Amino acid sequence: MFFLSLSFYHLEIGKSDITNINDLIWKIFVTGLIATIGSLITRYLLVVAQYKPALINKMLIFFIYDVNTGLLIIFLTSTFIVWKKLILYQKSKSLIRFWNTFEILLLLSLLLTFANYQPFDTIFNLILGLLVLLTIILSVNLKWVAYLNFKQKWKSILLIGLIMLYIWYYFVTISDLSNRFSLSLNLSENVTFLALFIFNILYAAFSILVLLFNLPTSSVFEQKLEEVINFQKLSQATNTKQDEEQICEILLESSISAVVASGAWLEIRKNNSVEKKVLYNKISEQRKNKIESDIKNHFKDKQVTPNPIQSSRKTQLTVDLRDEEFKSALILPLFVQDREYGELCLLKDLPDGFNKEMIEIIRSFVNQASISIENYQLIQEAIENERYKEELEIAKRVQGSLLPETLEKNSDFEMIAYSKAAAEVGGDYYDTYRISEDKIALIIGDVSGKGTSAAFHMSQMKGIFQSLSLLDLSVDEFIKKANKAVGNCLDKKSLITASYYIIDTNRKSIQFSRAGHCPTLYFNHQKNETKFFETNGLGLGILRNEKFDEYVEVYELNYAPGDIIFLYTDGITEAKNSKGMEFGYERLASHLEKYTLKPLEEIRDRLVKKIYDFCETQTPEDDFTIVLIKFN
C-alpha cells in the first residue's frame, strides 16, 4: 500500500506546468476538493464500521487505513508541489540551492524508512530538525502575495485556511486510526511524512498571515500598477495616432484616477490665449470659473505675483479652497515646445488632499503628455514640410518644361540662352516662335511672385504667346491683346512684365515693345557702343482695360552684322552682394562691351560666373535669365 502511494507521489511531481497564480489557487481548491471527498469517504467508512462490529476485521481496517493514507499522501504531495511553485515564483540562485537541498534531504529520509530506524532516535531527530529548519527558511518566500489583488487575496486566505484544516484533520485521523488499531506502519512516526506535513502546514500558516497583513496595502499596489499602465498609455499616444485633444483627455483621466480627484479640468490655451478649450470632468463651466476666480482672489489677498496661475514651469500650485464641494486644488501648467500650452487643475473634497507622491505622479504624467503632444506637433510639421516640398518639385518641373528646348536659328543670327531658377520656383520665361521663313517672334518675361502660382502664370503666358504669335500680329497688337488675355488670367495683385520682339530677316529689322520689362541692351557694332532702350510701356495686367493701349510704344531698328541684342530679367540687375549693393545696369553694359567679339557662349558663361562671384553664392535669390542674339 505504501509503495502504491509512493507511486502516486511520483505521478504528481509530473504535473508541473501551470504557472499562473490564479490557476495555482484553483489547483489548491481542486486539491482541497479531492481531500474533502477523501475525508467524506473515510468518515462514512468509520461510521459504518462502528455500527456493524461484525464487519470489523483486520482486512477492512487495513483497507480503510491504506485508502486514508493514500489519499493523504496524494493531498500532501500535490500541496507540496503547489507550494514549491509559489516559493519559486521569483527565483534566485540561493533560493534554488536551498530548495534542492530540501528535496534531496526529503528523498534521503524516504530511503531511511526502509532502513527501519526507530522513531525519535538521534538520526531521526537530526534529519527532522534539518528539514524543519529548511522549511522555515523556504517559507519566507511569499513574493507572490504582492501580485494578487484584494479579492484574490481574500479567496486565497479562505482556501489556504481550509487546506490547513484538512491537513490537521488528516493527521489527527491517521494517528488516531493507527493508535486505535495498533498497526505496524505508523505514518506519524515516519520522517518523510512528518516533514511533509510540517512543511505544508507551516507554509500555509505563513501564507495566511502574510496575506492578512498585506490586505491593507493591496490597494496601493493596485494603484501603482494602474499608474504605470496610464503612463504607458500616454507615452504610446503618438504611436496609436492620438491627436492633441485625445492626449489631453488621456492625461485628464489618468490624473483623476491617480489621485482619486472629485473634479478636474484641463484648460488648453494655444496661440497665446487666442483660442481656449477646456476639458471638464465632473464639474460645470460656472463652477470652474468660480473656483478660478476664487484662486486668483486668494492670491491677490496675499499679494503674490499678479497672475500666479501662469506660473513658471517648475512650480505647481496647491490651494485650499472655501467651496462647498471642493476643499483643495492642485494646479500644474503644461508646457509644449517651451511655450505655455495649458493648465491642469485637480480638485479634491478634502483640505490639503494632495501629498508629495501624488504631486510627483501628476507631474510625471504632465511631462509625458507634453512630450507626446510635442511629438504629435513635430510629426504634423514634418508632414506639412513634405507636402510643401512635393508642391515645389511639381512646380519646378512645370517651369522647366515651359522653356524652349531649342532656340530658333537663322543664317542671319545665332541665339543662346541661360536661365537659372531661384531655390524656390520663380517666374522667368523666354520663348521663340517662327512666324514665317523670315519672321521670328521672341519674348522674354517675368511673372510676379514666386512658388507654384508663378509657375502656373508662366504656363498661361506661354499659351498666350504661342497662340497670339501665330496670328502674325504687329508688335503693338500683340502687346495689347496679350494684356487683355493676361488680365483675365491673373489675380488682382499680380502682373507680368514682358518684352516682345519680331525679327524680320528679310528687312533686317527688329521691332519690339517693352511691357514693363527691363530695358533691352543693344550693342551697335558700327558705333561700338552699348545702349539701353528705355521705351515706354506698362507691365501686363496693370491696367486691365483699353486705357492700357495708350501706353504701348513700339520701337524699330535695323540691325547690322556684329550687333548684339541682350535680353535679361531683373534677377541680374537686382542681384545683391553681401554689402547690399546691386549688380546694376552699368556693370551689365560694361561686361557686354568687354566681350563683344567673343563667341556668345563665352559672353554668357563669363557673365554667369561674374554674377555668381558678385553675389558670393551659387544660389541666387531671384531667378535670372539671359538671352543673347548676335547678328551675322
Added chain:
Amino acid sequence: MIEISSKLEEGIYYIHVKGEVDASSSIHLDESISQATQNHKKILIDCRELEYISSAGLGVFMSYINELEDKDIRLVIYGLSEKVKHVFQILGLDQLLTIKSTEEEAKYIVDGI
C-alpha cells in the same frame, strides 16, 4: 521687416512705410491702404524709409489704381529713393500713380485744385 504707421493730419491721411516690402509684408501695406481708401480722399504715402519693394508690393499699389479713380481719391507717393523710383518707372507705374520727391510737392498736389 516692415513698419507701417499712419496718422491723420490736417485732413490728410499719412501712411509711413519703413523697411522692405516683400511677399509676406505686402499684406500689411495692403491693409493700411485699404483702411485709408475707405474713408479718406487725400492720402500721402511717405516712402523716404522704404528700402526695397518686390513685385508683390508693386502689385498692391497696382490693385488700387481703379479704386482711386472711381472714388476720386488723391493718392501721392513721395520720398522714393532713386533705386525704388526706377523700379516704379520700369513697370510704368509712375505714369499711373502720382509720384513726387518731397512732402511739400506731395501735399500741394493732394490739397490743390
